Amino acid sequence: MANFALFLVFWALFLLSFTTFGSTKVVEHTFYVQSVIERRLCKDQAITVVNGSFPGPTIYAEDGDNLIIHVINESPYNMTIHWHGIKQQFSCWADGTGYITQCPIRPGNKFTHRFNISGQEGTLWWHAHTGFHRATVHGAIIIYPRPGRSYPFPKPDEEVPIILGEWWNENITELEKQLDVTGWGPNSSDAFLINGYPGDLYSCSSNDGRRFLKVPQDDQDSGLQLSSTPEHLKPGTFKLRVTYGKTYLLRIINSAINPNYFLAIADHKMIVVAADASYTKPYSIDILVLAPGQSYDVLLVANQPPQQYYMATQIHRESTAEIPNSLPASALIIYENAGNSPPKFPYLPDMYDTQTSFNFFNGLSGLDTGPFWDPLPLEVDEHMFITVSLGLIDCPTPEKCPKNNGMLMVTSLNNESFILPTDKLSFLEAFYHNVDGVYEDDFPSKPPLEFDYTSSNNGDKECWSKQSTKVKRIKFNSTVEIVFQGTSCGKGENHPLHLHGYNFYVLGQGLGNYNATKHASLLNFQNPVVRNTVDVVADGWVVIRFRADNPGVWFLHCHIEGHVPIGMATAFIVEDGPTLSTTLPPPPLDLPEC
Ligand code: C2O
Ligand code: CU
Numbered sequence: 001m002a003n004f005a006l007f008l009v010f011w012a013l014f015l016l017s018f019t020t021f022g023s024t025k026v027v028e029h030t031f032y033v034q035s036v037i038e039r040r041l042c043k044d045q046a047i048t049v050v051n052g053s054f055p056g057p058t059i060y061a062e063d064g065d066n067l068i069i070h071v072i073n074e075s076p077y078n079m080t081i082h083w084h085g086i087k088q089q090f091s092c093w094a095d096g097t098g099y100i101t102q103c104p105i106r107p108g109n110k111f112t113h114r115f116n117i118s119g120q121e122g123t124l125w126w127h128a129h130t131g132f133h134r135a136t137v138h139g140a141i142i143i144y145p146r147p148g149r150s151y152p153f154p155k156p157d158e159e160v161p162i163i164l165g166e167w168w169n170e171n172i173t174e175l176e177k178q179l180d181v182t183g184w185g186p187n188s189s190d191a192f193l194i195n196g197y198p199g200d201l202y203s204c205s206s207n208d209g210r211r212f213l214k215v216p217q218d219d220q221d222s223g224l225q226l227s228s229t230p231e232h233l234k235p236g237t238f239k240l241r242v243t244y245g246k247t248y249l250l251r252i253i254n255s256a257i258n259p260n261y262f263l264a265i266a267d268h269k270m271i272v273v274a275a276d277a278s279y280t281k282p283y284s285i286d287i288l289v290l291a292p293g294q295s296y297d298v299l300l301v302a303n304q305p306p307q308q309y310y311m312a313t314q315i316h317r318e319s320t321a322e323i324p325n326s327l328p329a330s331a332l333i334i335y336e337n338a339g340n341s342p343p344k345f346p347y348l349p350d351m352y353d354t355q356t357s358f359n360f361f362n363g364l365s366g367l368d369t370g371p372f373w374d375p376l377p378l379e380v381d382e383h384m385f386i387t388v389s390l391g392l393i394d395c396p397t398p399e400k401c402p403k404n405n406g407m408l409m410v411t412s413l414n415n416e417s418f419i420l421p422t423d424k425l426s427f428l429e430a431f432y433h434n435v436d437g438v439y440e441d442d443f444p445s446k447p448p449l450e451f452d453y454t455s456s457n458n459g460d461k462e463c464w465s466k467q468s469t470k471v472k473r474i475k476f477n478s479t480v481e482i483v484f485q486g487t488s489c490g491k492g493e494n495h496p497l498h499l500h501g502y503n504f505y506v507l508g509q510g511l512g513n514y515n516a517t518k519h520a521s522l523l524n525f526q527n528p529v530v531r532n533t534v535d536v537v538a539d540g541w542v543v544i545r546f547r548a549d550n551p552g553v554w555f556l557h558c559h560i561e562g563h564v565p566i567g568m569a570t571a572f573i574v575e576d577g578p579t580l581s582t583t584l585p586p587p588p589l590d591l592p593e594c
Pocket of ligand 1: 082084097127129293498500555557559
């Protein structure tokens, strides 16, 4: 009862906030999650989407807006929708993370997310947060400056969301089941996509049209001839029509399940102005690098001869695993009055070019002044050192691990391989109502063993992991610094780590083992880039820092979807602050039950 009274007080305050501040407006949407048939690569495939569109609808909002989004699950699957990168200040209940902040919405049920966007501008996205559904259940979130404010760069003439995705000629839920059996995810999709389309390099079957030849590495102006695919066999291509002299703000999102992407546009530079909806120092580049989960705001100036140009992606792999499909996805940039000459294809790095990826991330920096600049907290309360790793556990049932001698390949953080209980309460409910037995709150602040993390000699002793539900509990407002250390257990792979509920400062990155003394000079305390997803490159390290000023349960996980169900996750439980306004409100009454 006390709870209900508190609930009413919070709601009264929430509703009041709609009326008291003149500029706060309400953005309301209804998301119907449904199955539809889409045709790609000359094949019909049933997929799950929102409001009939793939990618799903774009949410447009201004900083300061209140969002109300009704999610109605008309699909046959359990579903949650997560607002990736939205800080959810004091609204953890709306975060939409399956079994962490809520139980899934069962088929035929619904849930209304209510949250405020505050202190954020730029491009984020929303996606399903149950299993692999985010492959097709996703869309952009575009946050404009609040009235009276402008971008910290000249106003572009037009803005265009660009969503990088993937396509499977298979039911994604079936693929997920394979993951359970083999302990490993689907390696590659059948096509890579730009705004839902694979582009001209793909043809419907291997027998028709031209076969793609490797993109030349050394000739930036090699226009590829692609005209021999008969027109009716060409799968769709996203086309962006531009006018000479205009500036376009591309809002680019990597929604893919597995790959990092390189992205380039023939003959055009790009200027990065924001990463994960945090402004950056303008950064002029030829190749953009996006790990799964990351987004960028990029300026494109149409200043080249009026022709057609390809925008294309190449996947980036850090391990040399077999890739069945590595055809670039492509889109066309078509100038007004473009002649008939064949479109030029951009130079794209080699699939295994980790140096280009590392250099790109190293070149990013944040602002050091302005409305959205929060000075870096200099005192650290919680130091954590987290190994980000593949690992082995005892095989739970022999038929699961035919190849590995009774051992199962997993992923882990500090040798804890996270398992998400799906038969109880969500973690947030368990925390809020003080229910034991859902999680353990003793996630270790360092690995069980110190070792030469990136040496190729690591074996069972170093890489052995155990399954647990361990999370880390932290006091309100403490400053947390984390060193993420990649390891060579199994094989070194990159891992884009994403933290819910927060942006963090990326202080630095490097290759090999992190050494506080040796690497202090590599850290940027001046203008570190601020983001929500950081790519820990294979056999490398990253240092991040954030202030835990948002109570709730916040998932921390690799954004390579195949790595999550096998363990690369944990959560931060951030306690309430001392006052009512620093306390997490009670759960909404329609919160789905398990
Ligand atoms: Cu973009 Cu936990 O997700
Ligand atoms: Cu990973």
